[in-house]
Each structure stands twice: as C-alpha cells, then as structure tokens.
Amino acid sequence: MVDYSKLPKRNIIVIDMKSFYATCECVERNLDPFKTSLVVAEPGRNGAITLAVTPYMKSLGVASRSRIYEIPKRIKYQTVPPRMGLYVEYSKKVVSIYLDFVSKEDLHVYSIDECFLDVTDYLKLYHLTDYELAKKIMDTIKKKTGLISTAGIGPNMLIAKVAMDVEAKHTKDNIAKWSYEDIPNKFFPITPLKEFWGIGNRMQRNLNAMGINTIGDLAAYDIRKLKTKFGIMGEELWNHANGIDLARIADFNENPKDKSYGHSQVLFKDYNEDNIGIIIKEMVEVLGFRLRRHHKKCNVIGFGIGYSKVYGGGFYHSRRLSASTADEEVITSICLSMFQKFYEDYPIRKVSISLGGLEDNNTEQLNLFESYDDKIKKDNIKNTIDEIKNKYGKNSIIKASNLLKDSTMIERNKKLGGHRE
Secondary structure, three states: OOOHHHOOOOOEEEEEEOOHHHHHHHHHOOOOOOOOOEEEOOOOOOOOEOOEEOHHHHHOOOOOOOEHHHOOOOOOOEEEOOOHHHHHHHHHHHHHHHHHHOOHHHEEEEEOOEEEEEOOOOHHHHOOOHHHHHHHHHHHHHHHHOOOEEEEEEOOHHHHHHHHHHOHHHOOOOEEEOOHHHHHHHHOOOOOHHHOOOOOHHHHHHHHHOOOOOHHHHHHOOHHHHHHHHOHHHHHHHHHHOOOOOOOHHHHOOOOOOOOEEEEEEEEEEEOOOOHHHHHHHHHHHHHHHHHHOOEEEEEEEEEEEEOOOOOOEEEEEEEEEEEEOOHHHHHHHHHHHHHHHOOOOOEEEEEEEEEOOEEOOOOOOOOOOOHHHHHHHHHHHHHHHHHHHHHOOOOOOOHHHHOOOOOHHHHHOEEOOEEO
C-alpha cells in the first residue's frame, strides 16, 4: 500500500494545444476549427498520413493520425500542406504567454504543443487556485493567439498529464484536476493500457499476456516480478500505475556545463519497433565503453529517433535519473522505455543517444535486485572485454547478436569517424 502522505504535493499544470497544426491553419484563414472540415497533410497523396485534423473532423469520427484514403467519402474537407515554420512561431507565442505567468525555471516545454508549469509558488502571488490560474492562462492563449487548449492539474507531472489525457476533453472548461485520492477511482479503471501515459501498443501486448488489463491490475502486480521481466522499466511501470512520480520540472531545466557523451547513427535501411532494439543496445554498448574508459557515470540520458524522409520528423527526450549509473542494462532499459513511450510507428532512419550529468565513478549505489558480488563480477567481465578490444581490435570479441542481419556493429567497428579506417 502506497503512503501518499510522504509523496511530494506540487501544483502542476500541463496544457496541450488542441488539434494544434489544424487550428493554426484555421486561425490563419479566419475559420472556426469547430465548424471547419480541414486536414493537414501532404496534398495529392492518397496514402499520406494526416498530421492533424480540426475538432470538427474529429467529431465526425476522423482520427488525427489516419491515412487520407481512410477518411469516409461522404465527408467533404480541404487539405492543406504542413507549415512547420508557422507552427513553431505559434508555439513560441504560447511559450511567451506561459512566461508571463511563471519563470522559465518552472516551465518545461514537453513538445511543440504541450508544456508543464509548476505553479506551486505562484498561487499566493496571484490569489488564485491552480484551477483558476489554469483557466486564466488558457483564456489568455485563446485571446492572444486564437488557439484552444486543454489542461490537467495534479500533485505531480504524471497525474496532471493523465488527468488531461483521460478527462479534460470531456469537461466544460477543458480542465481536469486529480489528486492522490483520485487514483483508485480514476487511475485504476483505465483500460486499454495504451490509454495511459507511457504505455504503447507493444508494452500493452506484453502486459496483457501477463493478465494485466487495467492500470489497477498493474498497480497491484508484484513489483519484483515486473522488475525481473522488464528491468528498471518494470519498476517505473509499477510506480506510475500507483501515481508515483518524483520528477520535478526544475530537474529538466538544469543546464550543467559538464561534458557529455553522445552517439548517433544514420541507418542504411528502414527499421521499426521489431528490430530497432538491437541498434539501441549496440549504441549503448559503445557509450558504455566510453564511460568505463574515462571512469565516469551519468545521471541524464537523452534519446532520439529520426523517421524516414518520406514522413519526416521524430523526437528527442531526456530523462534525469534518481541515481547516477554506468550500467549498460539500465541505460538500455531507459532508452527502450522512451522509445516505447514516444514512437509513432513510422520507419526509422536515425537513432541518437547522449549521456550527460557526468561524474566520477568512484562510488556505487546498489539496489535490492542485485548483490554487490554480482555487480563486481559483471564489472570485471566488462573491463576484461574492454582490454581485449583495446589490444586486438573492436571486432576481436563480438556478441552473437552482432551477427544478426539487422546489426550494424561489425561494419561500424571497421570505420573511424564514420569512414573506413
């Protein structure tokens, strides 16, 4: 049983611009997005994916990320090409409005159309509740930009986000406020699992196979079994299912000047969720080698994906750890969890990973799932492998997975700076 009285209680607001791209296009054309049939997509391509549709189109049953040919023939609509420069300008205007209410240290820009605000220290200043402040900010956005928004409010970032995703769009003011007390009645019934922040289709299939069909099932599951099956991500799943999120917006805004290690790879063919895991593991292996060579560990992990040119775009997000690490398994698990959270099912052509917040690796924080002797044994094996590779070449010792057709490790080991040695 979780003792919520010991968990932090902040006043977090997350605000999302509704049908952002499509609404920007409507504002530019002086159209009402609630009465206009408009689709943002590459024109002239029946198989193109709609990047956004107006709220009116959604009311007719058209999903935001559907193919043009999937839109019912009975619906008459106009298609406009995407204008990313325009959307970025609108996003900047919205962010500037947020900064009229809070300082940049209390604002986290989550994506082009979504931001988190920690308003805990501002409520007395404005003589407003968090709900009233959220409404004031949203009204200001509508007045100054014409954009419409939804908001979630909670004691941490997770609860605020889930409140927005699940309930806000069904309320009168497009605002939903949840507390720790709401978790049994509002968190636990959520199903299918992919409706919950951070659980994608693939993870849903894995959890369903274990008999976990609701967030309540996940919250009640043995955390040790989840940890055994999914590694550190299993522990995170359990925490989130129980509404536990210790991250603070201030954590995301620290700008350490310390050195970081990065690695990116442009892929020679399209990859997807079925085979990208081997690339991620191999890239982490390269970064792990660099950490050990310089006796460092990291507490910030950045992970990004670039999609095929046909689709464009991608994502890049970072996560601050509760404890620094140089463990490749932990780093890989976190990268995979970010992949499963943000991947949009498009062909992948680029992967980027960075390790920041570096510090000397002269102390070790153990966990309940690994003994000190096992940790020392694993480190000795890694160090021995490093010595052999340094002496006889990077391909002198390889894993069986490096022989798989989707692996790029052996070929990359033959190159220096991206070119053949």
